[in-house]
Amino acid sequence: MTAGGTKGGRARDPYALQHGSTDFHVEHYDLDLTYRVRTNRLAGVATLRIRALAPLTELRLDLVGLAVSKVGVVGAKLARHEHRGGRLALRLTAEVAAGTILTVTVRYGGRPGPTPSLWGPVGWEELDDGVVVASQPTGAPTWFPCNDRPGDKATYRTTVNVENPYRVLAHGVLADRKLRSSSTTWVFDQAHPTASYLATVQIGRYDELTLAAAPVPQTAMLPAALVPLARRSLAAHGAMMELFGRLFGPYPFPAYTVVVTADELEIPLEAQGLSIFGANHLAPTRGEERLIPHELAHQWFGNSLSVASWQHLWLNEGFACYAEWLWSQASGGKSADALARQWHTRLAARPQDLVLADPGPALVFDDRVYKRGALTLHALRGAFGDDAFFALVRAWTAERADASVTTADFRAHCARHATAVGGPALALAVAALLAAWLDSPRLPAPTSLPARRGR
Numbered sequence: 405m406t407a408g409g410t411k412g413g414r415a416r417d418p419y420a421l422q423h424g425s426t427d428f429h430v431e432h433y434d435l436d437l438t439y440r441v442r443t444n445r446l447a448g449v450a451t452l453r454i455r456a457l458a459p460l461t462e463l464r465l466d467l468v469g470l471a472v473s474k475v476g477v478v479g480a481k482l483a484r485h486e487h488r489g490g491r492l493a494l495r496l497t498a499e500v501a502a503g504t505i506l507t508v509t510v511r512y513g514g515r516p517g518p519t520p521s522l523w524g525p526v527g528w529e530e531l532d533d534g535v536v537v538a539s540q541p542t543g544a545p546t547w548f549p550c551n552d553r554p555g556d557k558a559t560y561r562t563t564v565n566v567e568n569p570y571r572v573l574a575h576g577v578l579a580d581r582k583l584r585s586s587s588t589t590w591v592f593d594q595a596h597p598t599a600s601y602l603a604t605v606q607i608g609r610y611d612e613l614t615l616a617a618a619p620v621p622q623t624a625m626l627p628a629a630l631v632p633l634a635r636r637s638l639a640a641h642g643a644m645m646e647l648f649g650r651l652f653g654p655y656p657f658p659a660y661t662v663v664v665t666a667d668e669l670e671i672p673l674e675a676q677g678l679s680i681f682g683a684n685h686l687a688p689t690r691g692e693e694r695l696i697p698h699e700l701a702h703q704w705f706g707n708s709l710s711v712a713s714w715q716h717l718w719l720n721e722g723f724a725c726y727a728e729w730l731w732s733q734a735s736g737g738k739s740a741d742a743l744a745r746q747w748h749t750r751l752a753a754r755p756q757d758l759v760l761a762d763p764g765p766a767l768v769f770d771d772r773v774y775k776r777g778a779l780t781l782h783a784l785r786g787a788f789g790d791d792a793f794f795a796l797v798r799a800w801t802a803e804r805a806d807a808s809v810t811t812a813d814f815r816a817h818c819a820r821h822a823t824a825v826g827g828p829a830l831a832l833a834v835a836a837l838l839a840a841w842l843d844s845p846r847l848p849a850p851t852s853l854p855a856r857r858g859r
């Protein structure tokens with residue numbers, strides 16, 4: 405949380421993409437949803453526990469494409485509400501002080517659907533026979549009213565009633581399931597603070613395939629017809645989890661689920677404790693096996709440690725891309741060093757007009773953020789050596805678990821570790837290395853690891 409300043413005096417984050425507010429923090433979402441697959445009808449009651457971070461006379465939540473029928477506030481008196489342009493504004497009769505706790509209840513509904521973004525439609529999406537919710541970066545308001553910015557993390561209870569025989573998956577642990585003759589109510593608790601874009605609901609006719617049992621249960625939920633393919637393409641999942649646990653630190657959540665839709669999806673996407681893939685991503689002939697480690701790595705980088713603003717996205721995508729290279733080497737493919745050289749050559753041939761630490765909102769999801777981010781980590785690994793580098797990474801995930809992070813936090817973390825393991829000389833070298841990779845558009849020279857250091 406980086407809240408500061410006072411009412412009206414807050415500089416807007418240019419990466420906020422017109423979503424979210426830094427005037428308040430949502431501590432907890434209780435979402436009670438009824439959905440019918442056949443008609444794509446959603447009816448919801450969202451109860452938000454909100455803490456004011458500044459004196460407030462108005463609260464603005466994000467909610468897109470659904471109609472609000474009733475709003476209630478406990479802890480302050482509501483004068484009126486207005487829902488326009490994807491923003492639900494609640495006007496209070498009098499200012500409340502910073503620190504005030506408010507409970508806001510919103511009754512809403514309609515026919516949910518994806519909302520356009522700079523990166524294509526995102527959010528709740530009706531499939532041929534079910535639902536997928538992939539919200540990064542701004543799709544969460546397509547299914548619940550929220551403070552839609554990645555740094556505002558909350559706990560959740562998500563209750564979804566769906567007609568039988570559909571199965572519901574959501575972020576969190578299945579806490580209850582009430583079966584009735586025509587519908588079932590599924591209840592999920594998420595105790596880890598979760599960014600709104602990582603909240604999710606998946607609805608389908610899934611079979612369950614156990615991928616591995618340790619160190620946490622790893623399960624694929626997928627159409628029965630895809631089980632044989634998944635058995636082959638996800639056969640090494642337990643080994644992948646073991647590798648990442650060893651290199652990055654313990655897996656941050658109680659379980660991991662790979663959801664595969666019957667439909668093809670353009671890109672897979674991470675959510676809290678699960679990842680969503682299309683049927684097409686299981687076919688290894690298309691070179692998409694790298695996406696499996698990529699999405700798994702996001703559980704550490706993006707989900708447990710979340711970016712405070714989209715500006716710092718390289719911290720998610722750089723690590724996730726680097727995880728692909730680490731897994732490639734560990735599973736008998738190209739080494740991380742070879743992949744780093746290959747991508748350095750490719751990036752060198754592309755325009756060098758992107759500053760990793762501040763790419764601008766339009767380029768946040770540019771592929772160069774991913775690849776240059778991974779190359780930055782590879783360079784850091786070269787400077788520290790394997791043991792110190794992976795110790796630095798494990799300290800990063802341990803110290804910042806469940807929190808929000810920025811590039812400045814990462815620089816400070818690297819500086820501390822450099823000083824500890826190599827004194828001021830290494831600290832200076834690491835600061836210069838990070839400045840070259842993060843702050844200047846020019847691509848620094850490639851790093852090669854000593855041959856025997858490979859993992």
Ligand SMILES: [Zn+2]
Nearest residue numbers: 698702721724
């Ligand atoms: Zn990613």
